[in-house]
Amino acid sequence: MTNSxxxxxxxxxxxxxxxxxxxxxxxxxxxxxxFGRNTEAGVVTTFGLNLAGSQALKIPDLVVPAQTTxxxxxxxxxxxxxxxxxxxxxxxGLLLGILAxxxxxxxxxWAAQAKSFNLAGMLSSMLVRATPIALAAxxxxxxxxxxxxxxxxxxxxxxxxxxxxxxGTLTKNLYAGLLAAIxxxxxxAALHAFLVIRFKVDQIVSGVAINxxxxxxxxxxxxxxxxxxxxxxNNSGTFPIISIPILSKIPVLGPMLFENxxxxxxxxxxxxxxxxxxxxxxxxxxxxAVGEHxxxxxxxxxxxxxxxxxxxxxxGLIAGLGGAYFTIGSVGRFDETMTAGKGFIGxxxxxFGKWNPFGAFASSMLFGFADSLQVKLQILRISIPSxxxxxxxxxxxxxVLTGIIGRAIPPAADGQPYEK
Amino acid sequence: MTHVLELQGITKRFPGVxxxxxxxxxxxxxxxxxxLGENGAGKTxxxxxxxxxYKPDEGQILVRxxxxxxxxxNDAIKNGIGMVHQHFMLVPVMTVTENVMLGVEPTKNxxxxxxxxxxxxxxxxxxxxxxxxxxxxxxKDLPVGIQQRVEIIKVLYRQADxxxxxxxxxxxTPQEVDGLFKILQTLIEKGKSIIFIxxxxxxxxxxxxxxxVIRLGKVVGSxxxxxxxxxxxxTMMVGRDVNLVVDKxxxxxxxxxxxxxxxxxxxxxxxxxxxxxxFEVRKGEVLGVAxxxxxxxxxxxxxxxxxxxxEEGKIQLLGQxxxxxxxxxxxxxxxxxVPEDRQRHGLILSFPIHDNLMLCTYYKSPxxxxxxxxxxxxxSNAEELVEQYDVRTPNIYVxxxxxxxxxxxKVIIARExxxxxxxxxxxxxxxxxxxxxxxxxxxxxxxxxxxxAGVMVVSSELDEILALSDRIAVMYKxxxxxxxxxxxxxKEYLGLLMAGIxxxxxxxxQQEINL
Numbered sequence: 001m002t003n004s005x006x007x008x009x010x011x012x013x014x015x016x017x018x019x020x021x022x023x024x025x026x027x028x029x030x031x032x033x034x035f036g037r038n039t040e041a042g043v044v045t046t047f048g049l050n051l052a053g054s055q056a057l058k059i060p061d062l063v064v065p066a067q068t069t070x071x072x073x074x075x076x077x078x079x080x081x082x083x084x085x086x087x088x089x090x091x092x093g094l095l096l097g098i099l100a101x102x103x104x105x106x107x108x109x110w111a112a113q114a115k116s117f118n119l120a121g122m123l124s125s126m127l128v129r130a131t132p133i134a135l136a137a138x139x140x141x142x143x144x145x146x147x148x149x150x151x152x153x154x155x156x157x158x159x160x161x162x163x164x165x166x167x168g169t170l171t172k173n174l175y176a177g178l179l180a181a182i183x184x185x186x187x188x189a190a191l192h193a194f195l196v197i198r199f200k201v202d203q204i205v206s207g208v209a210i211n212x213x214x215x216x217x218x219x220x221x222x223x224x225x226x227x228x229x230x231x232x233x234n235n236s237g238t239f240p241i242i243s244i245p246i247l248s249k250i251p252v253l254g255p256m257l258f259e260n261x262x263x264x265x266x267x268x269x270x271x272x273x274x275x276x277x278x279x280x281x282x283x284x285x286x287x288x289a290v291g292e293h294x295x296x297x298x299x300x301x302x303x304x305x306x307x308x309x310x311x312x313x314x315x316g317l318i319a320g321l322g323g324a325y326f327t328i329g330s331v332g333r334f335d336e337t338m339t340a341g342k343g344f345i346g347x348x349x350x351x352f353g354k355w356n357p358f359g360a361f362a363s364s365m366l367f368g369f370a371d372s373l374q375v376k377l378q379i380l381r382i383s384i385p386s387x388x389x390x391x392x393x394x395x396x397x398x399x400v401l402t403g404i405i406g407r408a409i410p411p412a413a414d415g416q417p418y419e420k
Numbered sequence: 421m422t423h424v425l426e427l428q429g430i431t432k433r434f435p436g437v438x439x440x441x442x443x444x445x446x447x448x449x450x451x452x453x454x455x456l457g458e459n460g461a462g463k464t465x466x467x468x469x470x471x472x473x474y475k476p477d478e479g480q481i482l483v484r485x486x487x488x489x490x491x492x493x494n495d496a497i498k499n500g501i502g503m504v505h506q507h508f509m510l511v512p513v514m515t516v517t518e519n520v521m522l523g524v525e526p527t528k529n530x531x532x533x534x535x536x537x538x539x540x541x542x543x544x545x546x547x548x549x550x551x552x553x554x555x556x557x558x559x560k561d562l563p564v565g566i567q568q569r570v571e572i573i574k575v576l577y578r579q580a581d582x583x584x585x586x587x588x589x590x591x592x593t594p595q596e597v598d599g600l601f602k603i604l605q606t607l608i609e610k611g612k613s614i615i616f617i618x619x620x621x622x623x624x625x626x627x628x629x630x631x632x633v634i635r636l637g638k639v640v641g642s643x644x645x646x647x648x649x650x651x652x653x654x655t656m657m658v659g660r661d662v663n664l665v666v667d668k669x670x671x672x673x674x675x676x677x678x679x680x681x682x683x684x685x686x687x688x689x690x691x692x693x694x695x696x697x698x699f700e701v702r703k704g705e706v707l708g709v710a711x712x713x714x715x716x717x718x719x720x721x722x723x724x725x726x727x728x729x730x731e732e733g734k735i736q737l738l739g740q741x742x743x744x745x746x747x748x749x750x751x752x753x754x755x756x757x758v759p760e761d762r763q764r765h766g767l768i769l770s771f772p773i774h775d776n777l778m779l780c781t782y783y784k785s786p787x788x789x790x791x792x793x794x795x796x797x798x799x800s801n802a803e804e805l806v807e808q809y810d811v812r813t814p815n816i817y818v819x820x821x822x823x824x825x826x827x828x829x830k831v832i833i834a835r836e837x838x839x840x841x842x843x844x845x846x847x848x849x850x851x852x853x854x855x856x857x858x859x860x861x862x863x864x865x866x867x868x869x870x871x872x873a874g875v876m877v878v879s880s881e882l883d884e885i886l887a888l889s890d891r892i893a894v895m896y897k898x899x900x901x902x903x904x905x906x907x908x909x910x911k912e913y914l915g916l917l918m919a920g921i922x923x924x925x926x927x928x929x930q931q932e933i934n935l
Contacts, residue, residue: 013690280532282525289511289522296509299473300523300574301494412512420473 017088020095024081027103031074035110039067045109048118049252055243056120056254066113073106104373111382122369122376124256130361130368131267131329132157132339135322136346137353137360138270139189139315144355145278146311147291147413151207152192153319154343155214160185160323162218165334166226168236168327177236177328178262178321185320186313188214193312197305200417211343219336226334238332239263263321263329270318274357287311291411294418304418319343341394348397354408363400370396423485424449424613425470425501425582430479432465436814439465440476441637447582452604452614454628454645456621458657458854460812460824462637463617464506467584471503472496483582502580504571506587506617512560516553516570517542520577538577545576549606565596572603583607584615589623590852601627619657619854621650621664635659658856666862669870671890673702677843677874678724683733683743685716685723693719695898696733701843701874706865708889708906709878712918716898717878718760721847724876725757726750727765738842751780754842756868758832758849760878762825766832769821773813774802776820777835809834810860826857833864844868847878862888882911882918896920 047062080089080098089095108117136153143150160181168177192210195201226234239261248258278284286307289297294304322342327334345367352366353359370393378386425447432440439462447453457463468474470481472490480487483499490496496503510519521538528534539555546552551569559567568588575583585604589597604614604627618624624631625645633640633656640656654662678701685694694716701707711717722728724735726747735743737753751757759765767776778787778798786797802816811830813823820831829849836844846865850858865888869875877888885892889906894917901917916923 282527282533285518285522285525285533288514289518292511292513293509296511296519297522299471299493299503299505299509301492301497302523 017084020089020092021081021085024077024084024095024099027099028074028078028081031070031077031103031106035070035106036067036074039070039110039113041067043067043114045069045112045114046116047108047112048116049120051118051120051124051255054120054124054255054259055248056251056259057249059251061116062119064109066109069109070106073102073109077102111377111380115380117376117380120252120255122372123252124259125372125375126365126368127256128260128264128330128368129371130364131264132322132325132342133346133349133367134267134271134361134364135318135325136343137349137364138267138274138357139319139322140347140350141315141353141355141357141360142274142278142287142318143189143312143315144350144411144414145291146287146308147294147411147416147418148193148196148308148312149203149207149415150189150192150312150315151204151344151347152188152210152214153315153322153346154339154341155211156185156188156316156319157323157326157339157343158214158218158337159188160320161326161338162221162226162323162334164324165236165327165332166233169233174236174239174328178239178324181324181328182317182320185323186317189316189319190309190313192316193309196417197308197312200419203415203417215337218334222334222336231333234333236328236332238328238330261329263325266321267325268361270321271357271361278357283307288411290418291413294413298418298420308418322346345393345397348401351408351410352400355410366400367393367396422449423447424483425615426482426485427466427470428480428482430466430469430476430481432462432469432474432476438637440469443479443634443637443639445632445639447613447615448630449613450608450611451629452608452616452627454624454631455615455617455634456619456624456631456653456657457634458619458856459826459852461634461657463634464586465637466634467503467586467615467617470496470501470584497578497580500579500581501584502575502578502582503584504568504575504586504588506590508567508571510559510567510570513558515556515558516562516573517555519559519570520555520574524578541577542573545573549576549603549610551576551603563596564591565599568592568596568600569603572607581611582613582615584617586617587619587852588616589618589620597623621653621657621855624648624653625650633657654855657854662855662859664855664859666859666866666887668866668888671705671869673705673890674872675703676700677703677738678876679734679736680724681734681736683720683723683735684731685719685728686731687719688728693898694723697895697898697900698733699893699900699903701876703842703872703874704869705890706869706875706877706888707903708885708892709876709895710882710885710892710914710918711880711895713880715895717880717895718847719898720895721757721760721845721878724750724845725755725759751839754840756836756839756841756844756873758829758836758844758846760847760851762829762832767820767828770819772817773806773811773820773823773831774798774816776831777802777805777816780835780839805834805838809837809864826853829853829857829861833861837864837868841868841873843874843876845876845878848880849877850879850881850884858884882914885914886911894918 043066044063045066049061050058077099080095083089084095136157139153140150163184164177164181167180168174188210192206195206196203241259241261244258248254278287286297286302289302290304290307298304326338349363349367350360352363374389374392377389423446427443427445430440430443443466445455455463465474469476472492472495481490488499490499517535517538520542526534526537542555551573553566553569553573559570588600592600607614616628625648628645630642631645631648632642633653635657650664654664681698683694683697684692687693697720699707709717719728723730726745730743734741737755740753742750742753763769778801781787787794799816806813806816809830811834812827820828849865850861865875865877879885886906886909891903892906892909892914893903894901894914896918897920901922913923
């Protein structure tokens with residue numbers, strides 16, 4: 001007998017443990033190299049915790065000694081890295097969370113040294129910026145849970161954004177604009193569903209076609225009808241901020257969560273509702289079964305095609321809501337290609353969120369964070385070119401999609417047409 | 421005598437074939453009817469018609485004497501007909517409860533799934549019929565035998581009293597088969613009636629009350645199990661006399677073709693699977709590797725054929741080391757491999773037959789000249805092999821995926837055996853195949869042995885091991901328990917070895933017994 005039967009950590013686990021540990025140590029060193037060395041002793045960094053114009057109770061700002069804080073963050077990362085090398089930490093999520101927190105906090109402390117950085121402002125714009133991403137992601141979740149890939153969210157959102165502003169301007173009623181945006185999203189998704197379910201057109205090809213069509217038709221309409229100086233079609237105004245009584249008074253969290261417009265609230269509502277429907281109702285059970293093993297569902301009398309049509313169309317309605325965000329939910333006018341890839345980032349959020357509504361929401365927040373951070377840093381005028389800062393959300397997308405942070409498994413039948 | 425179910429004159433045509441031709445069968449109340457036939461005889465089509473997945477062109481279905489119209493599975497369920505499919509219709513990432521309730525979900529407040537109610541009902545059914553299962557286990561964590569129980573529970577949950585089981589034993593180990601037969605007896609005692617589709621002769625005689633044989637879409641006849649013999653049934657099924665035992669001359673073993681020395685292999689999840697295995701296969705003999713599925717046989721074959729890395733130990737082919745060589749090198753040295761998972765490793769299902777027949781040598785003359793494939797040579801090679809190996813197909817241009825399991829396997833056999841072979845490794849070469857195909861494939865394997873190749877056959881069917889082998893190695897938990905002469909081996913002795921018990925040590929109280 002040999003001793004290889006003795007249970008021990010497999011080679012790949014061991015390798016992973018060392019890799020994560022070394023990564024943490026390297027990041028700790030980078031924190032020292034970039035931020036620690038360049039932070040002057042005795043200088044303070046101010047993190048603003050109040051948002052101008054907000055109803056939240058005022059609290060004192062967070063003022064920290066810059067250099068000490070950076071070194072503390074470095075020490076935290078190095079300590080966790082050493083612990084990981086020596087003993088190993090079970091949860092990779094925890095490791096990466098600590099890593100990201102320490103790095104970003106050190107970075108902000110350095111960037112804002114001797115200046116003030118409005119933390120409350122950044123957090124509150126994080127949720128707003130995450131809204132269209134989350135809605136695109138939710139559109140993907142509900143479609144793909146029934147095994148239909150819909151990469152057309154970008155195109156749907158562009159069309160809906162335009163329809164929202166035009167209808168809103170013409171009727172002088174933003175709710176009419178919102179309804180129109182949602183409905184047109186459903187119509188475009190129905191077209192996608194019809195092509196891929198009835199005619200079994202390749203789902204990616206159909207999705208790409210929708211994106212190209214969306215970009216083309218909205219650009220055409222925009223340049224032909226919306227750019228004229230009078231603005232009779234492209235000037236809708238935006239939804240007002242709705243403050244939720246009492247809750248909006250909470251410092252930091254209040255302005256972030258409870259002082260938003262209707263699109264943001266609806267997004268949160270959709271997240272919760274979709275989670276309940278998917279996991280606690282017959283419709284959700286059937287949807288998941290159709291996404292995993294349509295034949296099994298079929299043999300139990302579940303109508304596979306019906307489930308897919310309805311879910312894809314619901315996805316379209318949700319993406320339509322996401323489109324409305326861009327115009328009547330934020331700036332009140334339509335500009336060409338204003339969705340700027342948010343629909344695709346939404347797909348990344350869906351994958352990173354493992355096809356779960358809350359997962360998709362959380363990863364959208366990550367992208368929203370990268371986006372709002374980028375904006376705030378530009379205001380600080382730090383010594384990084386703004387072009388690089390603009391890349392932040394997309395770089396985060398790429399890192400996420402490499403699958404470093406846990407591989408996500410899609411529904412088993414995802415993308416496959418069903419034949420009886 | 422009451423018939424709970426009758427099919428009268430069912431005819432179903434597919435483009436180019438008549439799958440069922442005026443088929444009439446009858447199921448007696450509280451009895452087990454075995455529907456026996458080769459693969460492709462039309463058994464499954466018939467049952468799919470009964471279950472509403474296909475619509476018959478002619479004929480009618482009577483449930484308890486009344487003609488019924490079955491348009492879709494819902495109609496079948498309403499008429500008390502339930503089906504356990506050959507390929508389980510279970511969602512792996514869902515729980516037992518979720519799978520059972522799918523399609524007929526009870527709700528709380530009319531909106532929310534009532535999982536607790538279903539779980540209670542599953543426990544009741546478990547107790548009533550002796551179908552032990554945890555309602556909240558995930559399907560993917562359950563062994564195949566238990567998954568089948570879930571399928572049966574699914575049917576019972578829908579209050580079916582006519583159960584159709586399509587090839588229920590194809591995926592089970594011998595122990596699980598015994599368990600299934602016990603369950604079927606309980607079901608009968610509780611008043612259910614069962615149609616049991618199979619091509620395995622012994623099971624039919626063991627379990628059925630009535631036997632109806634189908635061949636080429638037609639009913640050949642019915643027979644009482646008491647009057648049936650395996651030979652009789654095989655003849656009815658295939659339409660000619662079948663040799664159930666392979667004729668073979670004593671082996672003429674020569675020098676070693678394959679020498680394996682203290683081999684260690686980890687499986688795809690990095691767990692140790694093969695743990696110190698040594699053996700040799702000589703030219704002109706068949707070494708049978710027996711064992712219950714999952715005792716390292718799969719990984720052993722993968723390591724020999726270059727599909728998994730060797731952790732420790734040596735493999736020599738004709739004196740040359742081949743461990744951790746890539747699959748092409750190994751194939752070019754003269755190893756033919758009939759893989760266990762024929763659809764994953766043996767064929768490209770979406771490729772036509774002619775391309776599948778040259779997958780190992782596509783880059784060489786005569787199939788390729790430089791970078792250009794030679795269609796003429798590819799087609800004539802395919803025509804020749806299809807003819808020679810009796811692959812039943814409309815032509816050589818259809819996708820392999822459209823063939824029946826037996827014919828898919830024949831395509832693999834044709835490709836692997838038509839190359840010059842020093843060593844043939846055949847893993848589960850006849851799993852899921854009918855007697856006609858089994859007879860044929862066994863003959864080909866013995867022929868290869870007689871031509872002087874070394875042969876290693878891995879199988880979990882003891883009958884197959886005993887029929888083919890000259891020497892038998894039994895694997896248990898990644899090790900070889902014993903290598904013995906096939907002439908001296910008995911089923912009982914092998915069975916003990918397969919369960920990890922060394923017969924000479926059974927008196928030893930410290931021996932771990934895992935049954």
